[in-house]
Amino acid sequence: xxxxGNIINIIDLELTxxxxxxxxxxxxxxIEVGICQVDLINKKIIKQKNWLVKPKNSSVSDFCENLTxxxxxxxxxxxxxxxxxxEIRRNFAPSKYAIGCWGVGDVSKLREECLSLNAIDxxxxxxxxxxxxxxAFFNNISGKFSLEEAINRENVILKDQHxxxxxxxxxxxxxxxxxxxxxRS
Numbered sequence: 001x002x003x004x005g006n007i008i009n010i011i012d013l014e015l016t017x018x019x020x021x022x023x024x025x026x027x028x029x030x031i032e033v034g035i036c037q038v039d040l041i042n043k044k045i046i047k048q049k050n051w052l053v054k055p056k057n058s059s060v061s062d063f064c065e066n067l068t069x070x071x072x073x074x075x076x077x078x079x080x081x082x083x084x085x086x087e088i089r090r091n092f093a094p095s096k097y098a099i100g101c102w103g104v105g106d107v108s109k110l111r112e113e114c115l116s117l118n119a120i121d122x123x124x125x126x127x128x129x130x131x132x133x134x135x136a137f138f139n140n141i142s143g144k145f146s147l148e149e150a151i152n153r154e155n156v157i158l159k160d161q162h163x164x165x166x167x168x169x170x171x172x173x174x175x176x177x178x179x180x181x182x183x184r185s
Contacts, residue, residue: 006040008098008129009088010175012168013106014068016058029055030113031075032068033084034164037092038172043180045172049091050165052078056117068162081119088122095125102132102147102171131175138178150174 014032018024030053037047052075060072088094101107107128114121136145139153151158151170154177160166 007046007096008038008040008100008175009035009092009094009123009126010038010100010131010168010172011035011106011110012101012164012171013109014070014162014164015109016055016060017064017067018061019063027058028109029058030081030109031055031060031064031070031078032164033081033088033110034166034168035088035092036165036168036172037097038176040179043176045169047092048165048169049087050163051084051087053081053084054078069160070163081113081117085114085119085122089120092122094123097126098129099123099126100129100131100171100175102130102150102167104128104130131171135174135178138182147171147174154178 012034013030015028016031017028032050032052034050035048036045038044039046052070054075060070060075065071099107107123110123111121113119132145132147132150135150136142147167147170148161151174154174156170156173156177158166158170
C-alpha cells in the first residue's frame, strides 16, 4: 500500500440518477463527494469532508431526490468539481496516500468528470484499492457484495445511506473492522 504513516483516503460519490438505467449511464454527473482519511495504525477516521457539487449538464430528478435526499436547490448552492478537486489536493494529500472506495466506479467517474471539465484529478498519483474486492477476498465471499451487506455483517451503523460522506465513513468502518478482525487472527 503506497502510504506514508499508514493512511488511506476513502471516497464516495453521489450522482444524478433516474429510474431509466440506460439514460443514467449516459447522463449521470457527480452531485456530492464525501471523503474521510483513515489512520490504519490507530484504526480511526482522522479527517472528513463533504461537498455538494453543481452538475454541469443534468439536474436532480424526483427519483434521485427521493433516493439521496439531495434536492436541486441543494446542488444549486453547491460548489464546482474543480474547487472540490483543489480542496481534496490541499487538505487530504492524495499524492501521498492510497485511495479506497467500495467498487471501482467512484474513482473512475471522478476521473472522467475531472477530465471533461479540465479539472485536476485529485487522485492522479494515488494507488487505488477496491475495498469491496478486499472485503470479499478476506471473507471468502464470491461474487458482488454490496456495502449494505458488509455494513450489516460488520454491525456498522450507517446514517443517511445514499449520501456521500456517510457512505464513505461506513466504508471506512467496514474496512477497519476487517483489519481489526484479521490482526487478531
